[in-house]
Amino acid sequence: MPETTTGALIYQILELLPFLKELPEFLHIPMLMFVTGLIPVTVISLVGLVGVYMERKVSAFMQIRLGPMEYGPWGTLQTLADGIKLMGKEDIIPREADKPLFILAPIAAFVGVFLLFIAIPFDRDIIVVDLNVGIFYLAAVASIEVVGIIMAGWASNNKWSLLGAMREAAQVVAYEIPVGICLVTVVIVSGSFSMVDIVEEQKGLFLNWFIFRNPVMWVVFIAFIIASLAELKRAPFDLPEAESELVSGFHTEYSGMRFSIFFIAEYGAMFVASALIAILFLGGYYTGIPFLDNIDGILGILIRVGALFGKAFAFLFLQMWIRWTLPRIRLDQMFYLCYKVLVPFGFVAMIITAFWQMVLPGDGFMSLGWAPGLGK
Amino acid sequence: MHVQFANIVVFCVVGALFVILNVSVVSRILRPTVRDPEKYETYECGEPAIGSAWIRFDMRFYTIALVFVIFAVEVAFMYPWALVFKQLSAVGPFVFIEMVVFLLILAVGFIYAWAKGDLEWVRSIASQRGGPEGRSGSNPGNQTDSSERKNAA
Numbered sequence: 001m002p003e004t005t006t007g008a009l010i011y012q013i014l015e016l017l018p019f020l021k022e023l024p025e026f027l028h029i030p031m032l033m034f035v036t037g038l039i040p041v042t043v044i045s046l047v048g049l050v051g052v053y054m055e056r057k058v059s060a061f062m063q064i065r066l067g068p069m070e071y072g073p074w075g076t077l078q079t080l081a082d083g084i085k086l087m088g089k090e091d092i093i094p095r096e097a098d099k100p101l102f103i104l105a106p107i108a109a110f111v112g113v114f115l116l117f118i119a120i121p122f123d124r125d126i127i128v129v130d131l132n133v134g135i136f137y138l139a140a141v142a143s144i145e146v147v148g149i150i151m152a153g154w155a156s157n158n159k160w161s162l163l164g165a166m167r168e169a170a171q172v173v174a175y176e177i178p179v180g181i182c183l184v185t186v187v188i189v190s191g192s193f194s195m196v197d198i199v200e201e202q203k204g205l206f207l208n209w210f211i212f213r214n215p216v217m218w219v220v221f222i223a224f225i226i227a228s229l230a231e232l233k234r235a236p237f238d239l240p241e242a243e244s245e246l247v248s249g250f251h252t253e254y255s256g257m258r259f260s261i262f263f264i265a266e267y268g269a270m271f272v273a274s275a276l277i278a279i280l281f282l283g284g285y286y287t288g289i290p291f292l293d294n295i296d297g298i299l300g301i302l303i304r305v306g307a308l309f310g311k312a313f314a315f316l317f318l319q320m321w322i323r324w325t326l327p328r329i330r331l332d333q334m335f336y337l338c339y340k341v342l343v344p345f346g347f348v349a350m351i352i353t354a355f356w357q358m359v360l361p362g363d364g365f366m367s368l369g370w371a372p373g374l375g376k
Numbered sequence: 377m378h379v380q381f382a383n384i385v386v387f388c389v390v391g392a393l394f395v396i397l398n399v400s401v402v403s404r405i406l407r408p409t410v411r412d413p414e415k416y417e418t419y420e421c422g423e424p425a426i427g428s429a430w431i432r433f434d435m436r437f438y439t440i441a442l443v444f445v446i447f448a449v450e451v452a453f454m455y456p457w458a459l460v461f462k463q464l465s466a467v468g469p470f471v472f473i474e475m476v477v478f479l480l481i482l483a484v485g486f487i488y489a490w491a492k493g494d495l496e497w498v499r500s501i502a503s504q505r506g507g508p509e510g511r512s513g514s515n516p517g518n519q520t521d522s523s524e525r526k527n528a529a
Contacts, residue, residue, distance in 0.1 A: 034386060037386060037387050038390070041391075041394050088407050090415075091403065091404075091409075092415055093416070094416055094417065095417070095418075106399070107391075107392050107396070110395050111388055111392055115388065115391065128383065129383045131380055156429070157418055157430060158429055159420065159429045160419070161429070162429045166434075169441075170440045170441070173440060174440055177447040180448070181451060185458075187458035187461075191463070247419070256403060256407060257407075258399055261398065332497035335440070335495065339443070340495060344486075347479060347483075351479065354465075354475065355472065358469060
């Protein structure tokens with residue numbers, strides 16, 4: 001087995017599960033990859049459970065309500081109960097629908113989100129595969145979910161669904177451009193596509209984080225947050241499933257488990273986007289305090305994984321905060337914001353970043369001598 | 377390298393299996409199936425559905441898609457440039473000037489599309505029919521847009 005080509009995580013698992021070594025030789029790699037695949041399945045399900053509970057609690061507190069309180073202390077088991085309830089719901093496929101597409105759509109949407117988890121580094125070694133094209137891979141795979149959604153909207157043969165799916169397609173397609181520009185800007189600073197390299201670049205004091213690298217990086221940061229909200233079809237960009245006009249958009253005809261698969265995919269994508277904001281701009285799994293980052297062993301791993309989850313959940317909270325604060329914007333305002341605000345600002349910020357990188361190579365503000373000796 | 381990408385294939389399979397297991401195995405055991413012809417109707421606010429939803433769609437969505445294709449290709453072109461920028465900018469400013477020239481050419485096209493109004497959502501109808509309300513669209517894209525404008529007004 002070539003030791004250098006696969007992710008380090010696989011070999012850690014091999015150490016933990018020695019019975020895998022007793023299988024025939026040719027089954028090793030598929031089995032290992034299958035076992036690694038189960039970890040993101042667990043993460044995505046847990047994130048779905050916690051995310052839905054958090055959403056309901058945050059919205060409740062913002063409206064001075066209590067939210068779910070019935071099951072478990074403070075209603076913590078509510079989402080689990082809802083999930084079990086959804087499993088027992090009847091599965092209805094409309095007579096007029098395009099049946100094969102209708103069945104395939106949740107699979108495409110879920111797989112599209114699931115594949116994103118491969119390239120998210122939770123720690124230096126806790127990443128499924130550290131692809132050398134990591135960021136490019138994420139940008140490419142992030143578009144697959146939309147295919148599932150358009151499939152769902154078209155296959156339902158329902159006017160609401162079709163409208164929702166078309167809006168979704170137009171919106172995601174439009175906001176892919178600002179997202180792409182932001183990613184290119186990050187690559188200019190990092191000089192690498194690999195997600196681990198990008199985080200390692202930001203090691204050291206928090207002034208090393210990419211958001212502090214040059215005076216315009218915060219523009220890119222905010223543009224990325226806005227564009228990722230639109231990509232996730234979160235409020236105020238939730239036109240594709242605008243409840244008050246489109247019933248519930250592309251999943252109007254979906255019920256039971258198929259519906260909840262879309263839901264899990266959505267919350268999974270929200271988590272990935274939040275984690276990505278943290279990784280690209282805010283130091284990823286590093287806390288920004290050098291002596292905490294240099295701890296080795298289990299404690300260090302816990303601190304780093306905790307730091308990433310903490311940052312990701314902070315941005316999840318931001319998404320929820322925005323959702324329950326701002327009203328939905330109109331379709332023309334959405335395109336205005338994309339093409340006439342984010343794209344020009346993004347390109348200008350990209351060029352300034354490139355210029356800054358050329359004139360002041362190194363660690364940005366750190367290289368100006370503001371904080372000597374506190375670098376890596 | 378190949379093993380890395382084989383991993384992605386395995387993940388596709390695991391993800392698809394997760395959905396199939398949940399929808400077609402676990403849920404099938406748990407859920408009831410009570411057949412009733414009304415349940416399998418298409419939802420249209422409780423009324424019998426009028427016609428199929430598979431219709432020709434608003435042209436403007438295709439304009440957006442076209443603008444996207446242009447920009448997406450530009451951005452895809454920038455990724456390799458960004459990757460090597462750090463190394464090459466240490467040698468000289470040529471790599472930077474190159475991208476500025478490229479972006480200037482792109483900007484010309486962008487300004488042209490902007491001035492022509494292709495980046496605007498409302499324009500195409502307003503200029504054709506002489507006003508935002510003076511049109512009789514029968515496809516769903518138009519209908520939503522006019523209802524949205526009424527909401528905003």
